[in-house]
Amino acid sequence: MNRPLKYCLLAAGLLAAGGLRATWEQPMTREFRAAGLLSSPVGIDTRDRIGQTSSAVALGGLRTLVATFLNIRSFTYFSEKRWGDVADTYDLIVDLAPNTIQYWDMGSWHMAYNAAGDYRTNSDLPAARRREAWQEWIKRGEAFLRRGIRNNPDDWQLPAALGRICSAPDKLREYPEAVEAFRASADTGKALPYVRRLQLYSLARCSGREAEALEMARGMYASPRNRTTTMVAILFALEQKVSPSTNPTARAIELFEGDKAAYDGLSLYWLRENERFPVDGVASALKGLETKFAIPEAKSIFRKIGRRNEGPEDWFKSDTELFKEELSDRLGIPSRKK
Amino acid sequence: MTHAPTRKHPLARPRRIAVIAGHAFTQLVRMKVFYFLAIFALIAIASNFFDLPQHEGPEAMGAKGLDILRLIKSWSLGAMTLFSVVFGIVSTALLLPKDVEDRTLYTILAKPVPRIDYLIGKLGGVLLLLAVSLGLMDLLMTGMLHIRMNIVLEVQKAMADSYGWDQAARDSLTRDTLLQGPTWSLQGAVAAVFLRSAVMAAVALLISTFSSSTLFTAVVSFLVYFIGHFQGDVLGGGDSGQSAMARYLGQAVAMVFPDFQLFNVIDAVIQGKMMEIAQFGKLVWAALYYIGVYVFGSWFVFSDKEF
Numbered sequence: 001m002n003r004p005l006k007y008c009l010l011a012a013g014l015l016a017a018g019g020l021r022a023t024w025e026q027p028m029t030r031e032f033r034a035a036g037l038l039s040s041p042v043g044i045d046t047r048d049r050i051g052q053t054s055s056a057v058a059l060g061g062l063r064t065l066v067a068t069f070l071n072i073r074s075f076t077y078f079s080e081k082r083w084g085d086v087a088d089t090y091d092l093i094v095d096l097a098p099n100t101i102q103y104w105d106m107g108s109w110h111m112a113y114n115a116a117g118d119y120r121t122n123s124d125l126p127a128a129r130r131r132e133a134w135q136e137w138i139k140r141g142e143a144f145l146r147r148g149i150r151n152n153p154d155d156w157q158l159p160a161a162l163g164r165i166c167s168a169p170d171k172l173r174e175y176p177e178a179v180e181a182f183r184a185s186a187d188t189g190k191a192l193p194y195v196r197r198l199q200l201y202s203l204a205r206c207s208g209r210e211a212e213a214l215e216m217a218r219g220m221y222a223s224p225r226n227r228t229t230t231m232v233a234i235l236f237a238l239e240q241k242v243s244p245s246t247n248p249t250a251r252a253i254e255l256f257e258g259d260k261a262a263y264d265g266l267s268l269y270w271l272r273e274n275e276r277f278p279v280d281g282v283a284s285a286l287k288g289l290e291t292k293f294a295i296p297e298a299k300s301i302f303r304k305i306g307r308r309n310e311g312p313e314d315w316f317k318s319d320t321e322l323f324k325e326e327l328s329d330r331l332g333i334p335s336r337k338k
Numbered sequence: 339m340t341h342a343p344t345r346k347h348p349l350a351r352p353r354r355i356a357v358i359a360g361h362a363f364t365q366l367v368r369m370k371v372f373y374f375l376a377i378f379a380l381i382a383i384a385s386n387f388f389d390l391p392q393h394e395g396p397e398a399m400g401a402k403g404l405d406i407l408r409l410i411k412s413w414s415l416g417a418m419t420l421f422s423v424v425f426g427i428v429s430t431a432l433l434l435p436k437d438v439e440d441r442t443l444y445t446i447l448a449k450p451v452p453r454i455d456y457l458i459g460k461l462g463g464v465l466l467l468l469a470v471s472l473g474l475m476d477l478l479m480t481g482m483l484h485i486r487m488n489i490v491l492e493v494q495k496a497m498a499d500s501y502g503w504d505q506a507a508r509d510s511l512t513r514d515t516l517l518q519g520p521t522w523s524l525q526g527a528v529a530a531v532f533l534r535s536a537v538m539a540a541v542a543l544l545i546s547t548f549s550s551s552t553l554f555t556a557v558v559s560f561l562v563y564f565i566g567h568f569q570g571d572v573l574g575g576g577d578s579g580q581s582a583m584a585r586y587l588g589q590a591v592a593m594v595f596p597d598f599q600l601f602n603v604i605d606a607v608i609q610g611k612m613m614e615i616a617q618f619g620k621l622v623w624a625a626l627y628y629i630g631v632y633v634f635g636s637w638f639v640f641s642d643k644e645f
Contacts, residue, residue, distance in 0.1 A: 006639065010638055013635065014631070015590065018592070025624065031620075032600065035611075036611055038600070038603060039606075062416045062419060063602065064412050064415075064604075064608045065412050065413070068408075068412045097605065097609060099606060100408075102408075193506055225504060
């Protein structure tokens, strides 16, 4: 057989074998993608951004290795507070390794917490610009997390992280969104028990959903494992809101299983004002307990200042507003507690 | 050159192939290729003990330990991929020209040895080399990972004690950590590395049958390797705005060259995903199909080649 004919036959044979393999290879690729064993091909945009060398390495079957190196590089950007570069790098990292939960979690944490916090305290910027940058970075972190959730629908950690951003007192304070996020996380069946409690904490802060929250709190209280200080205090406050008891002090002692535990628990709860938990009946119960323990007026929990000045509503106030507040405090004008 | 039928004993053929494979393996070992293991050992040990900068979020309890385990896997499997692909291509590209140069090829082909047996034997030698070197690297990686995972579990236990975690929380963290340790799935990933390099060796064998230069074989094989990782883009329709001609050409290229994206399951395993036995079986089938096609193609070119 002459050589050109031989090579033509070889090419035809290879084409035929290629056509045959397409019948099983494409379904196999789809199956592996559905099982999360294969990621989508690296897009042109990603290739451009990671550069020629890294692109070649990534295309050479080493995507996670490139992602690992980019993650190390992003630490440098984080140390130097180059937030734009941090965000860009994490966009690349999750393009290369979309199923590594930690990268989504870290990326959103850098944006919503570190970058936002850095802009919040940046004294070189005026208050309005600080607020804008702070909000923008929180939103970027939230959007990044939502993208991570869409890419990893079975994961519990990312919805839990979204719930934390939505419910944190220094972040979005979007409690209905937080309830949904924590619920989605807990419903995966893989989440740690605290996630269900966090769902309750957010639900308790949703205006108009107190009855629903109370039912959930009662259900959780049935298991001793769930009886954390915050959870029991929320149950107490919700009960008092929905149907106030005649003796809140007695009810608090009953729920906390002891008078000292009730006083300590409710005191801590009372000071967490900026978290906006329901506080119905808490003041009455604390007063009753202070009377019982004969706590002097000077040491009363009501004399202690909570974390009132640690919320977003205070961070971006003008100097005049801050001066007025300081003056009010010095003159002994009572705080805005219920 | 013609060959007389020699099938006197049912095991004669496998034995003949095994002898050629053994000879090819010895030939490659004499090239002192196993020195590279020292470099791999260095990488594995360095990835275990270097304290690289890590991000650690406030909620990422125990995540730092998991990150280190992932790093060890990522580096080790990355190094295995590089070494095995380079070995697979270069050693296959060297074999035929070296046999011609040493004139052993003439001696072998003068005997009643079918050329297909010679090719399978040579490829077998390369695969044996790949299996031995990957086995040694795997042993080192698994050992390192095992040691580090136990350290991480100890640290996590102390952390869980200090936070007063309940058993459910401890179990959940331990489960996540064990997934990042030396699992059977990880062994599947090492096997996937072997399968990919075996396919590459078969590709290099095909190219070497019509190439007279080792360098040409190696360069073209490396190109094929990279083209093989573009397959998903080509079959997925490619870039928008491509002409119909370019699309058809792309699909023809995709049909001729192997699709290596399938073997990227390694990435998912590094991230802690589990590969089922059935899925691994499919991967083995894919590799065998490719090897079969390329070996048959090699034989087709080599069958009446004059030296």
